[in-house]
Amino acid sequence: MARNIVQYIFYRFIQSVLSLFGVILIVFILSRILPGNPAVAILGPKATPENIERVTREWGLDKNYLDQFTIYISRLFRGDLGDSYVMGYSVSRLIMERLPTSFELVITAFILSLAIGIPLGILAARRHDTKLDLILTSLAVMSFSFPSLLLGVLLLIFFGVNLGLPVGGRIDPRYSINFYTGFVILDTLLNGNIAAFFDAFMRIIPPALTLAIPLAGLLLKLSRNSILEVMMQDFVRTARMKRLPENVVMYKHILRNALLPIVTVAGLYFAVLVTGDIVVETIFAWPGLGRLVWEAVTLRDYMVIQGSVLVISIIYIAINAVVDILYIYIDPRIRG
Amino acid sequence: MDKLKPLEIRNLTIHYMVRGKWVEVVSNVDLDIEEKGEILAVVGESGCGKTTLGLAIAGLLPPNARIANGSIKVFGKDVKSSSTKVAMIFQDALTSLNPLLTIGEQIAEVYIHHFSMSKREALEEAMKRLAEVGLPTTYVDKYPHELSGGQRQRVLIAIAIALNPELIVADEPTTALDVTTQAKVLKLLRNIVKNKGIPMVYVTHDLSLVAHIADKVVVMYAGQVVEYRDKYSLFKEPLHPYTQSLLNSLPRADLDLTELQIIKGEPPLPGSFPQGCRFNPRCSKVFAKCLSEEPPIKFFSSGFVRCHLYA
Amino acid sequence: MNMNKLDSFKELLKIKRVRYGISILTFLAILSISVIFFSPYEYDQISYKIHLPPFTPSDRAWPYIFGTDNLGRDIFTRTFYAFILDVSCGLAIIALSGSIGLIIGLVSGYLGGTVDSILMRIMDIVISIPGFMLAIAIAAVLGSSIFNAIIAVVIVTIPIYARLVRGIVLSVKESLFILAAREAGLGSLSIIVKHILPHVIPTFITQATMELSNAIIYIAALSFIGLGAQEPVAEWGLMISSARRYVREAWWPAVFPGLAMFLTVLSFNLIGDGLRDYLDPKKRVSISG
Numbered sequence: 001m002a003r004n005i006v007q008y009i010f011y012r013f014i015q016s017v018l019s020l021f022g023v024i025l026i027v028f029i030l031s032r033i034l035p036g037n038p039a040v041a042i043l044g045p046k047a048t049p050e051n052i053e054r055v056t057r058e059w060g061l062d063k064n065y066l067d068q069f070t071i072y073i074s075r076l077f078r079g080d081l082g083d084s085y086v087m088g089y090s091v092s093r094l095i096m097e098r099l100p101t102s103f104e105l106v107i108t109a110f111i112l113s114l115a116i117g118i119p120l121g122i123l124a125a126r127r128h129d130t131k132l133d134l135i136l137t138s139l140a141v142m143s144f145s146f147p148s149l150l151l152g153v154l155l156l157i158f159f160g161v162n163l164g165l166p167v168g169g170r171i172d173p174r175y176s177i178n179f180y181t182g183f184v185i186l187d188t189l190l191n192g193n194i195a196a197f198f199d200a201f202m203r204i205i206p207p208a209l210t211l212a213i214p215l216a217g218l219l220l221k222l223s224r225n226s227i228l229e230v231m232m233q234d235f236v237r238t239a240r241m242k243r244l245p246e247n248v249v250m251y252k253h254i255l256r257n258a259l260l261p262i263v264t265v266a267g268l269y270f271a272v273l274v275t276g277d278i279v280v281e282t283i284f285a286w287p288g289l290g291r292l293v294w295e296a297v298t299l300r301d302y303m304v305i306q307g308s309v310l311v312i313s314i315i316y317i318a319i320n321a322v323v324d325i326l327y328i329y330i331d332p333r334i335r336g
Numbered sequence: 337m338d339k340l341k342p343l344e345i346r347n348l349t350i351h352y353m354v355r356g357k358w359v360e361v362v363s364n365v366d367l368d369i370e371e372k373g374e375i376l377a378v379v380g381e382s383g384c385g386k387t388t389l390g391l392a393i394a395g396l397l398p399p400n401a402r403i404a405n406g407s408i409k410v411f412g413k414d415v416k417s418s419s420t421k422v423a424m425i426f427q428d429a430l431t432s433l434n435p436l437l438t439i440g441e442q443i444a445e446v447y448i449h450h451f452s453m454s455k456r457e458a459l460e461e462a463m464k465r466l467a468e469v470g471l472p473t474t475y476v477d478k479y480p481h482e483l484s485g486g487q488r489q490r491v492l493i494a495i496a497i498a499l500n501p502e503l504i505v506a507d508e509p510t511t512a513l514d515v516t517t518q519a520k521v522l523k524l525l526r527n528i529v530k531n532k533g534i535p536m537v538y539v540t541h542d543l544s545l546v547a548h549i550a551d552k553v554v555v556m557y558a559g560q561v562v563e564y565r566d567k568y569s570l571f572k573e574p575l576h577p578y579t580q581s582l583l584n585s586l587p588r589a590d591l592d593l594t595e596l597q598i599i600k601g602e603p604p605l606p607g608s609f610p611q612g613c614r615f616n617p618r619c620s621k622v623f624a625k626c627l628s629e630e631p632p633i634k635f636f637s638s639g640f641v642r643c644h645l646y647a
Numbered sequence: 648m649n650m651n652k653l654d655s656f657k658e659l660l661k662i663k664r665v666r667y668g669i670s671i672l673t674f675l676a677i678l679s680i681s682v683i684f685f686s687p688y689e690y691d692q693i694s695y696k697i698h699l700p701p702f703t704p705s706d707r708a709w710p711y712i713f714g715t716d717n718l719g720r721d722i723f724t725r726t727f728y729a730f731i732l733d734v735s736c737g738l739a740i741i742a743l744s745g746s747i748g749l750i751i752g753l754v755s756g757y758l759g760g761t762v763d764s765i766l767m768r769i770m771d772i773v774i775s776i777p778g779f780m781l782a783i784a785i786a787a788v789l790g791s792s793i794f795n796a797i798i799a800v801v802i803v804t805i806p807i808y809a810r811l812v813r814g815i816v817l818s819v820k821e822s823l824f825i826l827a828a829r830e831a832g833l834g835s836l837s838i839i840v841k842h843i844l845p846h847v848i849p850t851f852i853t854q855a856t857m858e859l860s861n862a863i864i865y866i867a868a869l870s871f872i873g874l875g876a877q878e879p880v881a882e883w884g885l886m887i888s889s890a891r892r893y894v895r896e897a898w899w900p901a902v903f904p905g906l907a908m909f910l911t912v913l914s915f916n917l918i919g920d921g922l923r924d925y926l927d928p929k930k931r932v933s934i935s936g
Contacts, residue, residue, distance in 0.1 A: 018772075019771070019772055019775040022768075022769075022771075022772030022773075022775065023772065023775065023776050026772065026773075026776070026781075027784060030784055030785060030788045031788070033788055034788055141916065141917075141920070142913065144916075145860065145909065145912050145913040145916045146909055147864050147867065147868075147905065147908055147909060147912060149864075149867060149868065149871060149883075149884060149887050149905055149908065150887075150902070150905030150906065150908060150909050153887060153890075153891070153894065153898075153901045153902060153905055154902065154905070156894060157894060157898050157901075157902070160894075160895065161894075161895055161898070270777075271777045271778065274777045274779065274780065275777065275778065275779040275868070278779065278783075278868075278872065279868055279871060279872070282871070282872060282891075283891060293783065293872070294872045294873070297783070297787065297791075297872050297873045297874055298873055302787060302788070305783060305784060305787045306784065308780075309776075309780045309781070309783065309784045312777060312780050313775070313776045313777065313780060316775070316776070316777050317775055320775070
């Protein structure tokens with residue numbers, strides 16, 4: 001039995017490594033498809049002859065493709081994603097600086113979506129085929145169709161203009177905070193600056209909501225359907241036969257089984273969040289990785305775009321693999 | 337003072353909602369269990385209403401079913417009130433157990449919620465129940481999918497007795513098992529209810545099983561009770577033509593028969609019961625009255641029968 | 648054969664969702680066509696009448712129904728020009744990636760073996776990169792234009808169709824071997840077209856309809872961050888991007904394109920959802936849903 005799990009983990013790991021390699025390869029191929037001298041594309045407006053020469057040496061652009069690829073991969077392994085001549089820093093540094101900011105937003109959004117989507121899904125399942133269920137399900141379908149472009153703008157207007165709350169950016173620059181964790185919400189608390197905390201809090205809600213709402217709609221539908229399916233199973237009848245209290249039946253028996261399949265599509269959620277994140281960060285001027293991508297596009301900074309794609313893809317592959325492996329521990333049927 | 341009967345069913349009628357209409361599935365059933373520790377078998381073909389009857393006694397009718405008429409009382413208490421304790425053992429043990437919880441947890445639940453025990457105490461009790469049904473106590477940590485069919489069925493039995501029920505309803509618990517396992521589980525069940533003095537309603541389609549386990553037998557056809565006798569009388573001298581055909585259709589190794597005797601035709605579906613006696617299309621002893629009038633119940637010392645032949 | 652198709656179409660229309668979706672789309676399409684033929688404004692006509700609120704009267708036939716944007720252009724006209732553009736792009740995308748994905752899926756599923764392994768490996772790798780990121784990477788490499796954005800989205804979405812089709816082919820292949828043996832004379836192509844394709848088409852069409860909304864969102868998002876349509880083209884994402892900065896002074900240049908996009912995407916989703924229920928016999932119970 002143990003051998004099975006180890007085997008699976010190993011296999012899954014190999015799969016991830018292969019996907020990773022594929023991503024690295026694709027990004028490399030893309031960067032060399034550029035007609036003309038890649039160095040010129042990398043440098044953009046800073047394409048002086050000296051710079052071109054330097055970049056050519058750095059990346060081995062005068063050598064054959066295999067050598068180029070080797071240089072590229074070995075730099076990658078050292079965590080070196082190249083330098084952004086346009087923005088003036090190394091790409092890794094730019095990305096690492098922005099990563100916690102995006103992370104804070106995405107995590108907040110994810111928690112919000114769970115808090116909204118799943119309880120409403122339970123409600124819809126409990127009252128299935130009633131008007132409430134119909135309303136909830138329709139709302140869920142609509143929220144999933146609501147493009148972040150529109151939703152973000154509407155929330156920006158609503159919170160910023162109608163409610164007059166501060167929006168955009170992460171925190172009023174007038175506050176000076178020591179960043180211990182890199183998570184502004186926590187840091188303001190750690191600094192003991194309550195006013196700053198509220199400011200940061202109000203600024204994170206609109207973008208987090210924008211990201212959370214489509215996901216919440218998806219979770220609502222998924223959990224509702226899963227619960228309804230499980231409700232019809234025989235072991236629920238056995239639990240009723242035992243005259244267990246209704247909430248025990250619901251939470252211990254129904255939900256545990258119903259929410260299990262929802263965990264498996266966590267990778268799907270991440271994809272949804274990533275797709276929305278770039279747009280949302282741009283709308284709300286949230287200084288994270290997504291906005292970095294937008295800045296890079298505006299400045300034609302290909303090194304940063306390439307680096308961001310790599311980093312985000314690596315995280316995506318890793319999350320999918322971790323979820324798959326965790327699932328083994330949650331579902332005893334697979335273990336045996 | 338009248339001793340309270342373990343089970344008293346009077347004039348019970350149950351409807352199911354099918355395609356927007358209520359359809360009668362169980363009609364005017366009267367049934368008693370007189371003594372504790374008595375095993376009453378309910379026999380009939382698929383669709384005769386026996387499973388519905390069992391679910392109703394256990395208080396587990398699905399939302400699309402309703403008791404349209406009549407009453408079910410366990411030791412004088414109506415089953416609709418929550419004061420009765422009726423346990424049920426289901427047919428498919430694999431789907432009837434929660435795949436994500438251990439066997440021990442699923443038995444211990446009963447003790448935690450009904451007997452206010454701590455988790456540790458409850459698990460200890462669970463282990464005792466496992467021993468009672470003939471399973472190793474180490475199985476407390478196992479999951480349902482790790483057990484065999486017969487073992488899972490024993491777990492269901494353990495859960496049932498953990499409830500300390502006033503009555504047990506068993507719905508074809510051995511149907512999915514092979515013959516040897518069937519015999520073992522049957523024997524276990526019989527011993528438990530006899531030793532603990534728990535009355536049991538045993539629902540089955542298999543008349544040969546009935547011979548092994550029952551004290552009294554109820555034969556159902558098309559939602560009605562057509563015969564109610566003690567076991568010996570039923571097998572020795574079946575009264576109702578349906579019972580007779582059922583017995584005739586049992587494979588017999590001792591007689592020199594070349595063909596299996598089957599009953600012609602199919603049982604009627606709820607909603608399309610025939611006029612008069614519901615068995616009349618398939619009865620070998622049918623006569624005019626059977627087609628127009630519903631047969632009355634005739635009582636004997638060994639039970640009763642619903643048939644015009646005895647009116 | 649024709650009668651059958653007409654009847655099935657009528658059955659499909661009975662589903663509420665499908666009716667709503669088609670009505671909304673028709674309404675938007677009619678508005679768009681009216682705008683193209685009758686609008687007194689050009690979509691790229693800059694003027695000094697900046698940020699006029701909705702329904703501001705003008706000296707032309709129509710008032711500025713949705714107001715004007717930061718360059719004085721009529722938003723109503725631009726929104727519906729964008730409808731034509733975005734929906735056409737969406738259709739182009741699903742047509743291209745759908746056909747390529749279909750072919751890959753058919754070939755891969757039917758031939759099996761090494762070809763299948765290699766093709767599916769490639770598809771798996773493409774899918775393991777979040778779609779939007781890959782689209783950005785490709786569009787950035789190719790250059791910022793709608794055409795390149797379309798190519799990027801096509802590449803990203805091909806694997807979806809390929810895997811879907813391959814799955815269906817595999818499940819049908821088993822039962823078809825008998826048929827294939829009987830028709831030993833027929834070449835593989837005929838077998839695929841005549842016997843496998845009919846099983847593939849229904850699910851394929853449903854998926855394509857859902858993907859249409861995704862395609863439109865992709866194009867708008869890519870344009871929004873600067874990788875797709877460029878000024879002065881009227882495209883929803885681009886319009887919202889230009890309008891974002893001024894949202895405190897004028898909300899209408901950002902909101903109306905977004906609403907139009909929402910309604911369009913919603914309609915296609917409703918139709919696709921209805922289609923899916925229609926084609927799944929188990930779910931057919933509540934046709935009025």
